Amino acid sequence: MKRITTKIYLAIIFLMALQTSAQISTGTGGAGSLLPNNPTTNKNIGIGVTNPKGKLEIAGFPAVGQTYTFVDDADSFAKSILLNIGTLRENSTATGGYRLLTFYDIPPSNISGNARTMLAVEDRNDANRLRHTAITNGESLFRLSDKTQKNVFQIYEDGTNAFIDLTKPGSYLTVGGIAVWPVAHNFWVKTGTAKFDNNVFIDTNLCIGTSSFTDGATTYKLSVKGKIRAEEIKVYNTWADYVFSPFYELPTLNAVETFIQKNGHLPNVPSAKEITEKGLELGEMTKIQQEKIEELTLYLIQQHKEIEELKAQVKALLIAK
Structure with missing residues (x-):
């Protein structure tokens, strides 16, 4: 009964703090960690910050430029998590109690010389479905995965180059509208035009004005229904x-x-x-x-x-x- 009373008491203090102006220190726990903001006119909630700029602000590692020491990569993630929201994942015991939405702010350390951030969304089977990572002075990655954690869509940049990948064979990209199933083409420009200012390489067959690239038993790399205009046509063949x-x-x-x-x-x-x-x-x-x-x-x-x-x-x- 005493434990229940204590929890209710702490909840009341916490709600009172939220209604006035409050910060939650990162020191000792309990009611003593609920402190007024500075200035007290600030009505936002801060965790580890005395003058929060947003309705909720959470501070990461305070020292900029300092290198921290972790046991291993998993330890760096465990000690750098700022958001841990939602239902506990299926193997939460193995992962240390991680939930469905997590955000990590990992400082420079003995594990990695550059700081990095990661936002992750998992499903209740502990399968990663969305991930964004960014390395200070380095690359960034955005990835969507399916229920088996296979890559579905990915954007990666290394500071010089950017790559967009649709990795599944059944991937479809529609521009200028929404494709209705069954989708006729893997890449479909429904409105507007498509322009290429550089070379275009096609390893399969190309149709213009027609959907067929066969004539009898013969398959043609280029099939055109309509007139073709050209300044010159060069044909390779045997001679007479x-x-x-x-x-x-x-x-x-x-x-x-x-x-x-x-x-x-x-x-x-x-x-x-x-x-x-x-x-x-x-x-x-x-x-x-x-x-x-x-x-x-x-x-x-x-x-x-x-x-x-x-x-x-x-x-x-x-x-x-």
Whole structure:
């Protein structure tokens, strides 16, 4: 009964202090640690600070620039915690009674030369869900994690570079709106435009004006539905110089004529029906056209030789007369 009375008494003193102007010293505990602010007109609550600037102000390690000594990294966190709010986590015994929301202000020490802060939010299964850390004169990190504590979203900067990571395969980023499930694209600009002032590297397939990058059994790296305008297009392909090989069988003109009469197009050239249905392979078609140009050149050379031979024969006949 005496213990209950003492607790009620302390609670009354604490509430009275809050209603006037109070600070809570970091010295001895109990009612003696409730002291008036300086000045007493300050109505805020301070813990370890006599003139709190906010409704609640909590002081960390008082000495700036001093290096503290801790047993290990866990000890530095345990002695530097300023906020410990919410339900005790599942393994609170193992972690020393930590709760769901914690904030640490860790001074320079034998463990780490630079001071650092950390804000952490855990769930009731003691899984970290949000963490922000900042190292004095060093890097900073903001991270969201899932129920298994796997990284979901992370922003990290090292003073020179900044990195944003969406680490899960099922990650989606929508700009200019909210995507409704099922989301069509992992990255989606719904309004406005996207501009790249530097190089863009794509290791997969790119579609413009279409959602399909296949044509039959063929997959194309770039698929465009619409007109393409360019100053120059460079195509890598094989070429038709095999026509000039001594082993190339140049078809006779009679054979070419027969083929045209039967099929309505040149040998080895796609028909109009094939082009309409399957499209035009630019590199392959250019090679075929070159093949026909080189064949035509050979025909002209043959005809030139025949004409020269006929001219010589005619000349010989005229001289004989």
